[in-house]
Amino acid sequence: MHDGSLLTAERTSSTAPVPVPVVAAGRTPRPVAVAVLAGAGLTVVAAVLAAMRMLPAGSRAGTWRYRYVGWFSWEMLLPFAGGVAAVLALLWLTHRLGTRRERLTVGMWLAAAVPLQLVVRAADEVSLGAIVASDRANSFYSPSLRFGAYEYLTRFADIVHTLPQHARSNMPGKTLLYHLLGVVSTNPAVLGIAITAVSSLGALLVYLLVREVLGDRRVALYALILCLLVPGRLYFLPILNAVSPVPILLALWLFTRYLRAAHWGWAVALGGSLYLVFFFEPLPLVMGLTFAALAALALYRRQLDGFGLLRLVSLTLAAFAAAYLGMRLLFGYDLFVNLAAVLADATDFNERAHRPYDVWVVRNLGDFALCAGFVAVAVLGYATWDAVRRGVLRPIAALTLSGLAVLAFLDLVGINRGETTRLWIFLAVFLMIPVAWVCARSPRVWPFAVVAAAMMLQVATTTPMIAFIRP
Structure with a gap:
C-alpha cells in the first residue's frame, strides 16, 4: 500500500502529493474529549430509555414504528462485554504489530469482522438463517430458489408481479446476489453468514478510500472498525x-484512484461499478454530491484539469453505456425501465400508506441517529463544526460536508418515509470517516475505544428489545 494521499498537494505545487497525518498533540484535545464523552452519555441515556421501552423507533404519526418485543435483562449486556473485550484485545494486538505491518493489521481486523459482528448482536433471539428464509423479512431468497439466474433476468418484466413485496419493489441485483452466493450454499444459515461477510467489504472499501483521500493509516483503520460496528448495519443483518x-x-x-493516476482503466471500472449501483440499489447514487465535492477540490488544487475531468466523464459514461447495452442485448433487461417502475412504486407506496412528508422530514433525522449511533452523531457534530472553522477546502471537510449534504437532500426530497433506519445504512457507513478522524486527533486510544464501546452498547441494549427484523 502506498504512503501518499490524494488531494494533499498545495494548489500551486506540481510535485507528487505527500502524506498529511492527523495532528496529534500530547493530550487529547478538549473539544474531542467533550464530543466523545457527550456522545457516550447520549448512548447511555438511549440505552436506559430502551430498557424502559421509551426509546422511539419510527413514528406513530407517520404510520410506521418498530415495536418493542422484549423486556430488559442484564444478560443482554453480555454481548456488549464480549464485544468490548474483543475490540480492546485487537487494539492491543494492533499496537504490538506497529505501523510497518499495515497489511497484516488490516487482515487481522477483516478476519475478525464476521465473528465480532455476530458476538455484538448475539442477544437477538432471531437467527440469521430464519431471517434469510423469511419472505416477510427478506423476500429475495425464495425467488432465487424458484427461478434460475438467467430466467430471472431475461423474464424479469414478466415475473416481477408474482414476486413477494420487497423483491417486487426492488432492482433484480439483490435476488441475483443470492444466486451468486448459492454457488457456495443455499442453506439460509450459511447465506446469513456469507451476507455478513459481503457487507463487511464496505469497511475494507472505506479503509482504502481514506488511504487515498487522507493518506492516514490510523484514521483509515479506525474508520474500518467503526464501519463494522454501525448500529443500523447490525440491526438489519442479513437484510x-x-x-x-x-x-x-x-x-x-x-x-479517487482515477483522480490520483488518471488511468483510463479506473474510469472504465467506475462506469461498470455505477451500473452495479443502479442494478443493486439506486438510492446511494445521491452520493454523487461527494463525487462532485472531491472533483471540485481536485480541480482547485490542480490535481485535475478540465481535460482530465472531461476524459473521466466520457470514459465513465461510455463504460456505463456499454454495460447497459450489453445487458439489453444479452438478457433483454432494460435498467431504466425497471428503475422508473421502482421509483413510481416507492412514490405510490408513500401515498397509499398515508405517510406524511411533514412528519418524516423531521423523523428521518432521528432514525439516522439511531442507525449511525448516538455517539457517532455527537462526534460528527464536532467534525462538522471543525470543518467550517478550519476551512472547507480540505479533504476531510469535503467528505464531511458532502456527506451531510446527502443527508439533507435525501431528507428534504421526501422519498424515504418509514422504515428509514435501514435506508440510512449506506450513508451512516460513509460518515464513520469523519468520526474516525476526530478520534484519531487524539494521540490516546481511549476516545476511539469509548466511541466503539458506546456503539456496541447501543446495539446490545436495543437489538433484543426492538423488532427491527422479525420473520
Whole structure:
C-alpha cells in the first residue's frame, strides 16, 4: 500500500502529493474529549430509555414504528462485554504489530469482522438463517430458489408481479446476489453468514478510500472498525440494505484512484461499478454530491484539469453505456425501465400508506441517529463544526460536508418515509470517516475505544428489545 494521499498537494505545487497525518498533540484535545464523552452519555441515556421501552423507533404519526418485543435483562449486556473485550484485545494486538505491518493489521481486523459482528448482536433471539428464509423479512431468497439466474433476468418484466413485496419493489441485483452466493450454499444459515461477510467489504472499501483521500493509516483503520460496528448495519443483518454501501463505496474508491493516476482503466471500472449501483440499489447514487465535492477540490488544487475531468466523464459514461447495452442485448433487461417502475412504486407506496412528508422530514433525522449511533452523531457534530472553522477546502471537510449534504437532500426530497433506519445504512457507513478522524486527533486510544464501546452498547441494549427484523 502506498504512503501518499490524494488531494494533499498545495494548489500551486506540481510535485507528487505527500502524506498529511492527523495532528496529534500530547493530550487529547478538549473539544474531542467533550464530543466523545457527550456522545457516550447520549448512548447511555438511549440505552436506559430502551430498557424502559421509551426509546422511539419510527413514528406513530407517520404510520410506521418498530415495536418493542422484549423486556430488559442484564444478560443482554453480555454481548456488549464480549464485544468490548474483543475490540480492546485487537487494539492491543494492533499496537504490538506497529505501523510497518499495515497489511497484516488490516487482515487481522477483516478476519475478525464476521465473528465480532455476530458476538455484538448475539442477544437477538432471531437467527440469521430464519431471517434469510423469511419472505416477510427478506423476500429475495425464495425467488432465487424458484427461478434460475438467467430466467430471472431475461423474464424479469414478466415475473416481477408474482414476486413477494420487497423483491417486487426492488432492482433484480439483490435476488441475483443470492444466486451468486448459492454457488457456495443455499442453506439460509450459511447465506446469513456469507451476507455478513459481503457487507463487511464496505469497511475494507472505506479503509482504502481514506488511504487515498487522507493518506492516514490510523484514521483509515479506525474508520474500518467503526464501519463494522454501525448500529443500523447490525440491526438489519442479513437484510441486503447492509450490503448497499458496497457498490457505491467501490465506485467512490475507483473515482479517487482515477483522480490520483488518471488511468483510463479506473474510469472504465467506475462506469461498470455505477451500473452495479443502479442494478443493486439506486438510492446511494445521491452520493454523487461527494463525487462532485472531491472533483471540485481536485480541480482547485490542480490535481485535475478540465481535460482530465472531461476524459473521466466520457470514459465513465461510455463504460456505463456499454454495460447497459450489453445487458439489453444479452438478457433483454432494460435498467431504466425497471428503475422508473421502482421509483413510481416507492412514490405510490408513500401515498397509499398515508405517510406524511411533514412528519418524516423531521423523523428521518432521528432514525439516522439511531442507525449511525448516538455517539457517532455527537462526534460528527464536532467534525462538522471543525470543518467550517478550519476551512472547507480540505479533504476531510469535503467528505464531511458532502456527506451531510446527502443527508439533507435525501431528507428534504421526501422519498424515504418509514422504515428509514435501514435506508440510512449506506450513508451512516460513509460518515464513520469523519468520526474516525476526530478520534484519531487524539494521540490516546481511549476516545476511539469509548466511541466503539458506546456503539456496541447501543446495539446490545436495543437489538433484543426492538423488532427491527422479525420473520
